Amino acid sequence: MTEIADAKLMLPPRRLPRLKLPGLGRSNMLVTAAAFLGLLLIGLAILAPLVSPFEPDQQRLLTRLKPPVGIAGASPLHWLGTDQLGRDLLSRCLYGLRLTLALSLFGTMLGLAIGTALGLVAGLLRSWVDALIMGLVDIMMSLPFTLVALFVVALAGTDVTVLI
Numbered sequence: 312m313t314e315i316a317d318a319k320l321m322l323p324p325r326r327l328p329r330l331k332l333p334g335l336g337r338s339n340m341l342v343t344a345a346a347f348l349g350l351l352l353i354g355l356a357i358l359a360p361l362v363s364p365f366e367p368d369q370q371r372l373l374t375r376l377k378p379p380v381g382i383a384g385a386s387p388l389h390w391l392g393t394d395q396l397g398r399d400l401l402s403r404c405l406y407g408l409r410l411t412l413a414l415s416l417f418g419t420m421l422g423l424a425i426g427t428a429l430g431l432v433a434g435l436l437r438s439w440v441d442a443l444i445m446g447l448v449d450i451m452m453s454l455p456f457t458l459v460a461l462f463v464v465a466l467a468g469t470d471v472t473v474l475i
């Protein structure tokens with residue numbers, strides 16, 4: 312009987328398995344890579360006039376529909392190829408990145424301002440105003456965003472301010 316008790320004492324303590332989530336380890340490689348990629352994209356968007364090899368609207372019909380580098384028939388001048396009018400796709404992507412980042416920044420700031428203001432009003436008044444604001448938020452959350460976006464674009468047009 313003492314031999315069994317001694318054997319139990321010699322066993323190492325049992326440990327629970329650790330939950331391993333991607334990007335949440337000691338080195339945080341995923342977070343670091345995402346931050347680097349985000350900063351790289353922001354830097355490319357800011358420096359688009361200096362970095363882009365061609366003007367985004369410059370048409371060259373002789374170089375139309377060139378494939379990207381790495382595919383047979385590609386031009387080394389056009390890394391991502393050209394479109395139907397011979398415009399360089401890399402330059403168009405870099406300039407489009409500027410507009411995309413600006414739209415997302417202004418849209419986020421506008422949503423933050425409106426949401427903060429409505430939240431403060433609803434929190435301070437706590438009466439029928441709170442119920443009204445929360446009812447409107449519930450309605451907004453129940454509607455699909457794409458459907459609302461298509462409706463607004465159909466009514467107001469496709470201007471940049473409408474997109475924001």
